[in-house]
Every structure is written in C-alpha cells, then in structure tokens.
Amino acid sequence: MSDGVEWGVHACVLLASLPADAALPAAKIAEYHGVPAAYLAKHLQALAAAGVLATAKGARGGYRLARPPAEITVLEVVEALEGDEPAFHCTEIRRRGPAATPAREYTKACGINRAFVRADAAWRAELAATTVADLFIGVLEDVPRPALEKGARWLREAAR
Amino acid sequence: MSDGVEWGVHACVLLASLPADAALPAAKIAEYHGVPAAYLAKHLQALAAAGVLATAKGARGGYRLARPPAEITVLEVVEALEGDEPAFHCTEIRRRGPAATPAREYTKACGINRAFVRADAAWRAELAATTVADLFIGVLEDVPRPALEKGARWLREAAR
Numbered sequence: 368m369s370d371g372v373e374w375g376v377h378a379c380v381l382l383a384s385l386p387a388d389a390a391l392p393a394a395k396i397a398e399y400h401g402v403p404a405a406y407l408a409k410h411l412q413a414l415a416a417a418g419v420l421a422t423a424k425g426a427r428g429g430y431r432l433a434r435p436p437a438e439i440t441v442l443e444v445v446e447a448l449e450g451d452e453p454a455f456h457c458t459e460i461r462r463r464g465p466a467a468t469p470a471r472e473y474t475k476a477c478g479i480n481r482a483f484v485r486a487d488a489a490w491r492a493e494l495a496a497t498t499v500a501d502l503f504i505g506v507l508e509d510v511p512r513p514a515l516e517k518g519a520r521w522l523r524e525a526a527r
Numbered sequence: 528m529s530d531g532v533e534w535g536v537h538a539c540v541l542l543a544s545l546p547a548d549a550a551l552p553a554a555k556i557a558e559y560h561g562v563p564a565a566y567l568a569k570h571l572q573a574l575a576a577a578g579v580l581a582t583a584k585g586a587r588g589g590y591r592l593a594r595p596p597a598e599i600t601v602l603e604v605v606e607a608l609e610g611d612e613p614a615f616h617c618t619e620i621r622r623r624g625p626a627a628t629p630a631r632e633y634t635k636a637c638g639i640n641r642a643f644v645r646a647d648a649a650w651r652a653e654l655a656a657t658t659v660a661d662l663f664i665g666v667l668e669d670v671p672r673p674a675l676e677k678g679a680r681w682l683r684e685a686a687r
Contacts, residue, residue, distance in 0.1 A: 373616075
C-alpha cells in the first residue's frame with residue numbers, strides 16, 4: 368500500500384477539524400503533514416473525484432470534506448486511493464496442467480480463492496467500521512496537548 | 528501479492544493428496560500446475576525454509592508436507608512467501624509539520640495506524656482459520672470428477 372493512504376487519511380482527519388464553511392489549500396495540507404505538495408495533490412484530487420473531499424474555489428478556496436466526518440469511512444479513503452481490487456488475484460491455475468478439463472466444467476469458485484475473498488472482506492469490514500469522525504476524536508484524546516495547541520494555532524492562520 | 532502465493536497454496540493442496548511416504552519433485556509440481564518450474568522452485572524452497580514443506584532426498588525424492596495438512600494454515604503459506612509485514616506502513620507523519628512536538632510526548636500509537644492494525648489482524652485471522660486439509664476436502668467436493676480422475680492418474684505415475 369502506498370504512503371499516499373496514510374497521507375490521505377491524515378488529510379481527512381485534519382479537514383474534519385475545520386469550521387463548516389472553511390477549506391484548506393492543498394499546499395497548506397502538505398505543509399501541515401510535512402509531505403511533498405505535488406505528490407499529495409494527486410491524492411487529494413483522487414479523494415475529490417471519489418466524493419470524499421470537495422473543492423471550494425476563490426480566495427479562501429481549497430479542500431474540505433464532502434460529507435460529515437462520521438459518514439466517511441477509512442475504507443472509502445483507501446478505495447479512493449488504491450482501488451477496490453483484492454490483494455489476492457486468482458489466475459485459475461487449477462485449470463492448467465495434466466488434470467485440466469474444460470473451464471465450463473468448473474462450476475464452483477476455487478476454494479483457495481474463496482479463502483482469500485473471505486480474508487479481503489474481513490479487512491474491508493474492519494476499515495469500514497472506522498470513520499474519520501472516530502479518528503478525529505482519537506486525535507483529541509491521543510495527541511499531546513502541546514501538539515494540539517500548536518496545530519490549532521497554525522490552522523487558524525492557514526484557514527483564515 | 529505475488530502469483531507465487533496462489534502457486535504455493537495449490538502446491539500444498541496437491542502434496543496433501545500424496546500417500547504418507549511419498550514426495551513429488553519440484554519439476555512435477557510445476558508441471559501439474561502449468562507454471563514456470565524455476566520460479567516455482569524458489570517458492571517451494573521458501574516453504575521448506577519456513578517448515579511448511581519438507582524435502583526427501585534420493586531417487587523418489589522431492590517435496591512433501593512437513594506436517595499433517597490439518598495443521599498447516601493458509602496464513603502460514605502466505606507468511607512463508609510474503610513475510611508478515613502488514614500492508615499499511617505508518618511513517619508517523621503526525622510528528623511532522625508545524626504541530627510537531629518531540630516524539631517521546633506521543634505516548635499512544637496513532638489511531639490511523641491502529642485502524643489498519645485491526646484490519647490486518649482480521650485478514651490474518653481469516654487466513655489462519657483455513658487449513659490445507661480444508662482446501663483439500665474442498666477440491667474433492669468442487670473440482671469436476673473428470674479432472675479429479677485425470678489428476679489422480681497423473682499423480683500415481685509422477686509419485687511412483
């Protein structure tokens with residue numbers, strides 16, 4: 368999984384802290400996270416294309432969450448950035464070699480593929496159970512107070 | 528995930544069908560699955576190094592399962608071939624940028640990382656719940672009878 372997933376989820380959590388009418392330019396989001404602006408911009412565009420983020424034009428323009436943070440799951444962010452292809456890709460090798468019979472005779476999916484499909488579903492279900500709002504509340508609980516205060520001051524300047 | 532995982536799991540299921548004292552050379556395992564022998568050999572060696580497969584030397588030598596198939600999980604095969612690193616790698620970007628405070632002040636793991644750790648654990652738990660024996664029984668139930676008969680005939684010749 369690319370670093371962009373970590374960046375994308377963090378960006379959503381940061382945007383969850385903005386007032387309802389505010390937006391944050393891509394360059395500011397990159398600055399806050401200390402990541403390369405050009406590369407982050409690609410991920411923010413993908414999140415906007417997937418309907419996770421929305422763009423606001425004008426002098427106070429930039430990105431904001433497209434929906435309330437409690438309605439955006441970590442899975443949505445992951446799938447916006449990495450697609451929804453499972454990690455395991457079945458190439459049906461059971462149909463090759465000396466035991467092969469015509470494809471139409473294999474009426475059931477391969478049991479090996481089914482085991483990976485179940486694992487993939489469990490992974491996605493777990494990521495769908497956590498929302499951006501959960502993570503935002505977690506930040507307030509977990510991050511050291513001085514870091515929260517510095518972040519809030521910076522954000523008031525950046526989003527003004 | 529590399530195609531080698533699919534091959535490795537299939538190879539284990541094939542070896543589960545051998546009589547207790549039999550082994551199958553790497554080249555025969557590759558032939559059965561219609562996959563490149565040199566590339567498969569690498570994966571079989573990794574499975575042997577991890578204690579999933581055992582090697583038998585001599586004229587009737589080759590690979591066999593190191594343990595009863597009910598004691599080998601799909602997760603073991605995956606981890607032997609791909610390692611046990613989670614797909615999500617936290618780079619602690621929360622400690623960068625204008626809100627950063629010294630690392631020692633972050634006493635709790637990042638909530639974003641924790642969400643991915645939970646998802647990774649769910650994925651592995653699902654793969655640990657399926658054994659090579661389960662898959663072998665599944666093959667007997669799912670694969671068309673002509674393919675099973677052709678496979679059994681081929682295997683009798685190959686493992687003699």
